Amino acid sequence: MEQIKNRFVIIDGSSLMYRAFFALPLLTTESGKYTNAIFGFAKMAVKILEELKPEYAAVAFDKSRHTFRSEIYKEYKGTREKTPDELSSQIPMLHEFTKALGIKLIEIDNYEADDIIGTLANKAAREGFETMVITGDRDILQLIQPNLQIVMTKKGITETEIMDETAFKEKYAGLSPKRLIDMKALMGDKSDNIPGVFGIGEKTALKLLTQYQTLDGIYEHINEITAKKLKEKLVTDKDNAYLSYKLATIVCDMPLDFIPTEYSITPDSHALKKICEEYALKSVWTSLNKISGIGEDTAVVMDEDADKYLVANKNMQQKVISQIQTNGYIAYLPVCTGKVPHITCHGLMIASSENNQAVNIFISEADLTSIAGILADKNITKITYDLKSSLHSGLTIAGKTIDTMLAAYMLDPSANEYNLENLSDKYLEREIASYDQKEAIPFGKTAYLLKSVPLKELADILLPLLQEKNLTNLYDNTELPLEKVLANMENIGVYINSEKLQNMSDEIGSTIETLLTDIYKLADIEFNVNSPKQLGEVLFDHLKLPVQKKTKTGYSTNADVLDALRPYHPIIEKILEYRMWSKLKSTYLDGMYNLIDADTQRIHTTFNQTVTATGRLSSSEPNLQNIPVRTDAGKKIRSLFEPAAGYDIFLSADYSQIELRILAHMSDDKNFVEAFKLDQDIHARTASEIFDVPLSDVTADLRRHAKAINFGLVYGKSDYGLAQELNIPRKEAATYIKNYFTKYEGVKKCLDKIVTDAHEDGYTTTLFGRRRYLPGIKSKNFNIRNQNERMAMNTPIQGTAADIIKMAMIATWQEIKKQNLKSRILLQVHDELVIEAVNEEIDILKSILINTMQNIVKLSVPLTIDINTGKNWAEAK
Numbered sequence: 001m002e003q004i005k006n007r008f009v010i011i012d013g014s015s016l017m018y019r020a021f022f023a024l025p026l027l028t029t030e031s032g033k034y035t036n037a038i039f040g041f042a043k044m045a046v047k048i049l050e051e052l053k054p055e056y057a058a059v060a061f062d063k064s065r066h067t068f069r070s071e072i073y074k075e076y077k078g079t080r081e082k083t084p085d086e087l088s089s090q091i092p093m094l095h096e097f098t099k100a101l102g103i104k105l106i107e108i109d110n111y112e113a114d115d116i117i118g119t120l121a122n123k124a125a126r127e128g129f130e131t132m133v134i135t136g137d138r139d140i141l142q143l144i145q146p147n148l149q150i151v152m153t154k155k156g157i158t159e160t161e162i163m164d165e166t167a168f169k170e171k172y173a174g175l176s177p178k179r180l181i182d183m184k185a186l187m188g189d190k191s192d193n194i195p196g197v198f199g200i201g202e203k204t205a206l207k208l209l210t211q212y213q214t215l216d217g218i219y220e221h222i223n224e225i226t227a228k229k230l231k232e233k234l235v236t237d238k239d240n241a242y243l244s245y246k247l248a249t250i251v252c253d254m255p256l257d258f259i260p261t262e263y264s265i266t267p268d269s270h271a272l273k274k275i276c277e278e279y280a281l282k283s284v285w286t287s288l289n290k291i292s293g294i295g296e297d298t299a300v301v302m303d304e305d306a307d308k309y310l311v312a313n314k315n316m317q318q319k320v321i322s323q324i325q326t327n328g329y330i331a332y333l334p335v336c337t338g339k340v341p342h343i344t345c346h347g348l349m350i351a352s353s354e355n356n357q358a359v360n361i362f363i364s365e366a367d368l369t370s371i372a373g374i375l376a377d378k379n380i381t382k383i384t385y386d387l388k389s390s391l392h393s394g395l396t397i398a399g400k401t402i403d404t405m406l407a408a409y410m411l412d413p414s415a416n417e418y419n420l421e422n423l424s425d426k427y428l429e430r431e432i433a434s435y436d437q438k439e440a441i442p443f444g445k446t447a448y449l450l451k452s453v454p455l456k457e458l459a460d461i462l463l464p465l466l467q468e469k470n471l472t473n474l475y476d477n478t479e480l481p482l483e484k485v486l487a488n489m490e491n492i493g494v495y496i497n498s499e500k501l502q503n504m505s506d507e508i509g510s511t512i513e514t515l516l517t518d519i520y521k522l523a524d525i526e527f528n529v530n531s532p533k534q535l536g537e538v539l540f541d542h543l544k545l546p547v548q549k550k551t552k553t554g555y556s557t558n559a560d561v562l563d564a565l566r567p568y569h570p571i572i573e574k575i576l577e578y579r580m581w582s583k584l585k586s587t588y589l590d591g592m593y594n595l596i597d598a599d600t601q602r603i604h605t606t607f608n609q610t611v612t613a614t615g616r617l618s619s620s621e622p623n624l625q626n627i628p629v630r631t632d633a634g635k636k637i638r639s640l641f642e643p644a645a646g647y648d649i650f651l652s653a654d655y656s657q658i659e660l661r662i663l664a665h666m667s668d669d670k671n672f673v674e675a676f677k678l679d680q681d682i683h684a685r686t687a688s689e690i691f692d693v694p695l696s697d698v699t700a701d702l703r704r705h706a707k708a709i710n711f712g713l714v715y716g717k718s719d720y721g722l723a724q725e726l727n728i729p730r731k732e733a734a735t736y737i738k739n740y741f742t743k744y745e746g747v748k749k750c751l752d753k754i755v756t757d758a759h760e761d762g763y764t765t766t767l768f769g770r771r772r773y774l775p776g777i778k779s780k781n782f783n784i785r786n787q788n789e790r791m792a793m794n795t796p797i798q799g800t801a802a803d804i805i806k807m808a809m810i811a812t813w814q815e816i817k818k819q820n821l822k823s824r825i826l827l828q829v830h831d832e833l834v835i836e837a838v839n840e841e842i843d844i845l846k847s848i849l850i851n852t853m854q855n856i857v858k859l860s861v862p863l864t865i866d867i868n869t870g871k872n873w874a875e876a877k
Helices: 013-023 036-052 068-072 091-100 113-126 138-143 165-171 179-187 202-212 215-220 228-236 238-248 269-278 282-292 314-327 369-376 387-392 404-411 420-428 444-452 455-468 472-492 498-523 532-542 559-568 571-593 632-638 658-667 670-677 682-691 700-714 719-726 730-743 745-761 782-818 839-855
Strands: 004-012 054-060 104-106 130-135 148-155 159-163 329-337 344-354 357-364 381-384 401-403 606-608 618-620 649-655 763-765 771-773 824-829 832-837 865-870
Touching (some): 004 036, 004 113, 013 054, 013 091, 036 054, 036 091, 036 130, 068 238, 091 104, 091 269, 130 138, 138 179, 159 165, 179 202, 179 215, 179 238, 202 215, 314 329, 314 344, 314 369, 329 369, 329 387, 357 444, 381 455, 387 472, 401 455, 404 472, 455 472, 472 606, 472 782, 472 824, 559 571, 571 632, 658 670, 670 682, 682 730, 719 730, 745 782, 763 782, 771 782, 832 839, 839 865
Parallel strands (some): 329 381
Antiparallel strands (some): 148 159, 329 344, 344 357, 606 618, 649 865
16 A cells, blocks of 8 residues: 555544544444444444555554543543443454554553554654644644644534635634633533533633633633623633643643654554454455555455445446446435434445346445545436435536425425335335334335335436426536535524523523412412313312313313413413423524534524425434514524634625515505505505505504505414404404405405316416415315315415525525525525625625516516615524
8 A cells, every 4th residue: 555654643432432433323233243333433443544645554442431530520531321232342453454454553551542642643743754643622622732732523424624724823823722721710611520610611712812822811800801701701700711721731742752763664464454344344355455455356245136236446446437437327326324414425325236136335435535536427317315314425416317205296285294214105116115224224214125125227217207297407506516506504503692592591491480470379379370180179179270271181181271360370371481491492402402503603593404394404313494573582492593714704694574565566456566666655545445544544553454464364364363362343444454455356356266277187286386285175175175175275375485585595596606605595584585694795695686586586566675784693683
């Protein structure tokens, strides 16, 4: 194997071992030995040898949890859970593999792997060796110096980022790497249970160090700090800060010599082969063969069963590529583990043939370059499932692409699931037996699905159906390109101020405790407020409040019941407040805190493209689209989302009354169209029309009523529903609706025609052809039929709005890329785009947004947007 002279690589064995274990599913050999950690670790080690080509190497491991740091501070790493037995059992295997690979393994009593790395790396760099440390631990960045780079694992254990002095200073506001210790002293480290200064996070720590350079500098100028609370925190926790500094400092002068010849790489091929066979590391053995000629040049058969797969060697890779080029398409599934933004791509499973038999060929991560040209070839059609997973894997996909999941969604947007098993049953009329995970070989389920569901055959059925239903244009030009935009947004994530989040959670926790005390006092008894049974007994048996509704299990205490009970007792207001704050704390604050990525300090929500029947996007983990818009609580939550370091401001672009504008276009109603063309307040104009008052005399109350009517009728709201919303008699609400449709005849005719067409066709469509099927539209059951008719009225309007915002997102994203701007789209929430921006690009962004969002389609009325900026999402909204 070719080596680069004087290059010394040190692998943080403990870091990579844990990352491999948690990134991969639990894999076992036939004899039941767990192998996911050794498999992932071995893959990374082989990749390091192949790509970095070091002349010398070492692997450092922690020997035990007891070190000199735990003697200084017994709570050090005290919050860490016990190492899982499934991982502990693999540590001897990891050591065995490392030694067979010919890399010196070091572990020393009373020290951590970090200290071994710090000492060796420091000595090697100072002697002029090109030193590289491979780790997933950000603490090690403090070691960066001339001749010493840190290679950080970013996604799982495969994608890496090289950090040198320049890259570090760019990321940490110009600070030198050594200042990472001072940062840790201030902000602490939850993972290592380093206390730091309570209430100080990364942004505050960076700001202090930018101004005062070091921890000593901060305390020397403590009286210059004018922020009262910040100064109090620093003074109170000064001892903790200096203790944390000591705990965070990596030892670089251990009694450990760097003698280069002791770190020469000398693999033992016989031992390696035995280990790879015993622990089912056959793809590792193939990779070793590729880079060093160990073993024979043959394909490794992972299982003779054709439902499993072959690991392709160089000859087979060429054969598969030749087949793909001849056929003009590649049918594949990526093999991925982990969560965004740490997705690890272990390779591709490709549907191919061998000796005229259909087989699945596995091209491993180490060999992906052999297939990269095919994926990027615009003349080769790509057939896959869930294209976004390929994009998250870092694969470059170009040319015609068929995403079978997305195509199936467009054909039937109301289905519960779009997994391959369901698609096979529905379109291929082939039922798939469930895959037995207990017998799983590495990536066996992916191979099994690819073999069981021929993607090419599935695509050959789905594409003509899209054509037949006039959905091809929407699929090709909107839904498919949107996947690339969404994958990019998910990978970027959105920064949330964890320090403020924690403070807000603590404050609301105190509010909840106070409310509980008040509730117990008003009830004159302590009980579980979260228990509907106990709450019902207290309200109706103990306090004798009038019973509103009963269920099979007792009294109902839902929101409607409590709302009706407000006038009867002050305890009701307290219970409603308690429920609101408890939900806010658990769902948003605590829920979001647990979703902050430790590496990026951002939340990486998932944008779901195949969930809603109307075509709208949804989001999950967390659901950012459900944060209340108009309440103070919702604004508080939005205020936690801020631009990250390197960005200045949030920019929000929101369509103004897009659904009503779409209704005006579809109905061609004279009054509606005129109001929008004259840029009038549509709700005031509606109030003027239906209440027969001059526009100048429309009161806030009349406008509010008109607004409820405008939006309510779009959603098929009845006189009863409108009466409930406005708290007016039903007869009055019926009069409002009658007056509305008298003045807006075009709207009435449009909605009636939509319902009539839905009865005839069984579905309704958006302006761009998106369909929603309504199986209950002809039901004899009035409630079911009525519900489907309301959906028929709403879907063309809401669905068209969804189509437009998607088109605008794509155009905006492409234009930002084209102009090579630093600013980037972070979120799409209903009709709003949120952009993380830098000040110097604001005017360019506004111009782009006005051009794309307002002109993406031409309606008979203008589309307009509201653009706002702010230091957080609440301000921008």
